[in-house]
Amino acid sequence: MPDLNGKVAIVTGAGRGIGRSHSLALAAAGAKVVVNDLGGGLAGEGSDLTPAQQVVEEIKSAGGEAVANGENVADFAGAGRMIQQATDEFGRLDILVCNAGILRDRMLVNMTEDEWDAVIGVHVKGHFAPTRHAAAHWRERSKAGGDVKGRVINTSSPSGLFGNVGQANYGAAKAAIAGFTVIAAQELQRYGVTVNCLAPNARTRMTESAFELPDDAGAFDPLDPGNMAPVVVALCADEAQGITGQVFHVWGGAVNALRGWDAGELFASDERWDADALLAELVDRFPEGVAPPGMIAGMQAAGGRSLRTK
Numbered sequence: 001m002p003d004l005n006g007k008v009a010i011v012t013g014a015g016r017g018i019g020r021s022h023s024l025a026l027a028a029a030g031a032k033v034v035v036n037d038l039g040g041g042l043a044g045e046g047s048d049l050t051p052a053q054q055v056v057e058e059i060k061s062a063g064g065e066a067v068a069n070g071e072n073v074a075d076f077a078g079a080g081r082m083i084q085q086a087t088d089e090f091g092r093l094d095i096l097v098c099n100a101g102i103l104r105d106r107m108l109v110n111m112t113e114d115e116w117d118a119v120i121g122v123h124v125k126g127h128f129a130p131t132r133h134a135a136a137h138w139r140e141r142s143k144a145g146g147d148v149k150g151r152v153i154n155t156s157s158p159s160g161l162f163g164n165v166g167q168a169n170y171g172a173a174k175a176a177i178a179g180f181t182v183i184a185a186q187e188l189q190r191y192g193v194t195v196n197c198l199a200p201n202a203r204t205r206m207t208e209s210a211f212e213l214p215d216d217a218g219a220f221d222p223l224d225p226g227n228m229a230p231v232v233v234a235l236c237a238d239e240a241q242g243i244t245g246q247v248f249h250v251w252g253g254a255v256n257a258l259r260g261w262d263a264g265e266l267f268a269s270d271e272r273w274d275a276d277a278l279l280a281e282l283v284d285r286f287p288e289g290v291a292p293p294g295m296i297a298g299m300q301a302a303g304g305r306s307l308r309t310k
C-alpha cells in the first residue's frame, strides 16, 4: 500500500457508505483523517454527529488518528472552518476527498424547486466550498516555497456522466462535478495540487434498492464500498503527482479512466451553414435518429454492470 504517513486528509460525507471506506483506507495507509459528516437522512434532512464519531472511533481503535467534523459542506463558512480544523488539529492539509451527497429523485415534470436546489447545493457547492478553502491553504504553502503535493478527489456518478432518468437534479450536479474537476485540475496544477474524480458504484443506503447482494457470500463483492478506496489511496501517493483531471468509473475491479466530451461527429462547412442544408446533412448522417444510450449502456461500456434491466 502507498505510504501516506505524515499526510492529513479530509473526507466529506465520511460517516457512512463510500466515504467511511475512504477514511478507513486513508488511515490504514498512515494519513490522519478529519471525518466530516452532517449525519442527516438520505434526502439531507436533519443532522447528527454520531456517524462521523463512530468512524473516528474505528480509526482510533485500529491505531490511527482522526477527528470528527459535523459541518455542512454546502455552507461556505462551514467548509472554511473544516479546513481550519484540519490545520489546527494536524498542522496541515494534503488530501481533500469531496464525497458527501444526497438524493431527491423525481421525474423532471414533477420536480420541485426545493428538490432541485437542495441537490445542486450539497453536491456542486459542497464540492466548490471545501476545494476553494483548501486551494487557498495550498497556494499559501506553495508561495511560501513549500513542496506541495496536494490532492483533491471529487465524486461524480454514472448518473451524471451517462444520464439517468428521474435524476435531472442529481445528474446535472454530478456532471457539473466532472466539469469542475477538469477546471480545478488546470488551475491548481501550478500549486502542486492534482484534482481527480470518481464515478463510484457501491451498495450503500443510496443504492441498496438497485444493487442486490452477491449470490455467494464468500465471493468477491464488486459492489462493496471498499472497492473505491484503493483508487483514492493510489491517487494520493506522491508517485501520482502527474495524474490529474481524470474521471475514474469504478465497478468492482474495473477502474476506467473515462473520456469525457470529445471531438465527435463533425459537420464542416467553409462558411456559415444554411439551416436547410444542415438539416439535410443531419438526417442523412443520422438516418435512424440519434439519442444518448443511457446510464446502463454507459456503465456496461465502461466495464461495470447495473443489476437493473431498465
Ligand SMILES: NC(=O)c1ccc[n+]([C@@H]2O[C@H](COP(=O)([O-])OP(=O)(O)OC[C@H]3O[C@@H](n4cnc5c(N)ncnc54)[C@H](O)[C@@H]3O)[C@@H](O)[C@H]2O)c1
Pocket (backbone or CB within 6 Å): 012, 013, 014, 015, 016, 017, 018, 019, 036, 037, 038, 039, 040, 041, 042, 044, 051, 071, 072, 073, 074, 099, 100, 101, 102, 122, 126, 155, 156, 157, 158, 199, 200, 201, 202, 203, 204, 205, 206, 207
Ligand atoms: N453508492 C453508489 O453506488 C454511488 C454511485 C454514484 C455516486 N455516488 C456518490 O458517492 C457519494 C457517497 O455516497 P454513498 O453511496 O456512500 O451514500 P451515503 O448516503 O451512505 O453517504 C453519504 C454521506 O454524506 C453525508 N452528507 C450528506 N449531505 C451532507 C452535507 N451537506 N455535509 C456533510 N455531509 C453530508 C451523509 O450524512 C452521508 O453519511 C455521494 O456523493 C454519492 O452521490 C454513490
